[in-house]
Amino acid sequence: MNSIDHGSNRVKQIPKSAIHEMTRLSKQVPDVAFLSWAKPTADTPEHIKEAAISAIKKGLVGGYSETPGLPELREEIVVKLERDNNIEANLSQILITVGAIEGLAAAVMALIDPGDEVILPTPTYSTHIRQVRIASGKPVLVPLIEEEGFQWDIEAVEKAITPRTKAIMYCSPNNPTGTSFSKEQISHLAELALQKNLMIITDEAYEYFVFDGLKHFSIASIPEMRKNVVSCYTFTKTYAMTGWRIGYLHADEELIPQISKVHIPMAICAPVVSQYAALAALQGPQDCVAQFRDHYLETRNLMCQRLDNMKSVFEYQKPTGSYLMFPKILLKGGQDSATFCKKLLREAQVSTTPGIAFGPTGEGHLRMSFCVPEAEINKAFDRIEEYVQENH
Numbered sequence: 001m002n003s004i005d006h007g008s009n010r011v012k013q014i015p016k017s018a019i020h021e022m023t024r025l026s027k028q029v030p031d032v033a034f035l036s037w038a039k040p041t042a043d044t045p046e047h048i049k050e051a052a053i054s055a056i057k058k059g060l061v062g063g064y065s066e067t068p069g070l071p072e073l074r075e076e077i078v079v080k081l082e083r084d085n086n087i088e089a090n091l092s093q094i095l096i097t098v099g100a101i102e103g104l105a106a107a108v109m110a111l112i113d114p115g116d117e118v119i120l121p122t123p124t125y126s127t128h129i130r131q132v133r134i135a136s137g138k139p140v141l142v143p144l145i146e147e148e149g150f151q152w153d154i155e156a157v158e159k160a161i162t163p164r165t166k167a168i169m170y171c172s173p174n175n176p177t178g179t180s181f182s183k184e185q186i187s188h189l190a191e192l193a194l195q196k197n198l199m200i201i202t203d204e205a206y207e208y209f210v211f212d213g214l215k216h217f218s219i220a221s222i223p224e225m226r227k228n229v230v231s232c233y234t235f236t237k238t239y240a241m242t243g244w245r246i247g248y249l250h251a252d253e254e255l256i257p258q259i260s261k262v263h264i265p266m267a268i269c270a271p272v273v274s275q276y277a278a279l280a281a282l283q284g285p286q287d288c289v290a291q292f293r294d295h296y297l298e299t300r301n302l303m304c305q306r307l308d309n310m311k312s313v314f315e316y317q318k319p320t321g322s323y324l325m326f327p328k329i330l331l332k333g334g335q336d337s338a339t340f341c342k343k344l345l346r347e348a349q350v351s352t353t354p355g356i357a358f359g360p361t362g363e364g365h366l367r368m369s370f371c372v373p374e375a376e377i378n379k380a381f382d383r384i385e386e387y388v389q390e391n392h
């Protein structure tokens with residue numbers, strides 16, 4: 001008997017992650033120009049590392065913390081939510097999680113019954129779709145309007161709502177399109193949620209990386225939405241802390257015990273050493289965040305410039321947030337993004353992610369990350385230009 005025969009049907013129906021597959025294939029290519037990870041390439045700032053080392057030396061990290069996380073960390077998060085997200089919060093509305101990912105998974109498990117429908121945009125972060133499937137929910141994918149910079153189609157969202165719809169789940173800024181959804185659009189989603197009594201689950205991983213004078217807008221800042229939102233945040237992107245696995249969520253205090261019933265069997269608590277590091281991140285100087293944002297703005301502009309020189313190859317919407325963009329492939333064969341991506345990797349030594357990994361309307365696109373040094377972007381685009389000249 002094949003060992004997969006023992007697997008649950010719930011999990012067997014979930015496809016392998018195309019992002020991790022591209023990473024695996026990329027490792028086999030020497031000197032690859034790597035644009036396929038949404039992971040900050042900078043290291044965690046020194047003062048955060050020092051705080052973790054000091055907590056270890058003081059013997060503070062050998063045990064579990066309280067399930068919802070260290071009270072002093074939650075206190076800092078309350079201050080941050082009020083200052084930066086315009087969300088009024090208290091300690092009992094905060095749960096520290098293992099990255100945003102575990103918070104999102106726990107929220108979905110706590111809110112979704114088998115067969116419940118969850119509306120998500122397409123293209124979107126494929127992990128969200130998987131999380132809904134793992135909870136035996138039904139993802140309902142509503143296409144974003146590409147020509148409008150991948151903004152929501154509010155009418156289409158309204159039409160997609162059925163008596164089984166339980167929640168709307170999205171990330172803003174959006175992975176993979178780099179769209180920072182406008183306050184106006186998010187307010188429309190809030191109105192729909194209130195009218196139809198839906199929950200909203202947000203992933204605000206890229207909240208600090210918003211460009212062109214726009215401001216990140218958190219749906220939980222709308223006072224009437226207090227009971228209808230679970231907002232998930234992370235230290236991963238803001239402070240280049242990917243490997244520390246530390247994030248948090250904010251929700252109504254009646255929901256936190258429900259979400260904790262999932263969080264405990266999955267994690268017990270978030271890694272305590274990382275909680276001390278996160279505390280230092282919030283209490284320490286914030287210039288690293290501005291430096292990262294300035295760098296991503298420069299690399300975004302460079303990537304757009306390089307794409308502007310390839311107008312017969314790619315068409316793109318300028319990202320207003322995150323460090324990702326999602327150009328459409330205009331070349332013959334580009335409609336099959338997985339094959340195109342693998343060819344680009346093998347023949348041009350450039351690693352990108354196929355758009356199909358992000359939902360059906362992602363087909364025919366590539367996701368490219370600009371959270372890399374400028375030299376990496378130039379290396380990748382020099383190679384793509386040469387590849388296109390030789391092959392098309």
Ligand SMILES: Cc1ncc(COP(=O)(O)O)c(C=O)c1O
Nearest residue numbers: 038099100101171175205234236
């Ligand atoms: C939209 C989005 N959410 C969450 C994550 C992962 O967050 P964390 O490391 O906090 O689990 C990523 C990572 O790429 C992401 O792009």
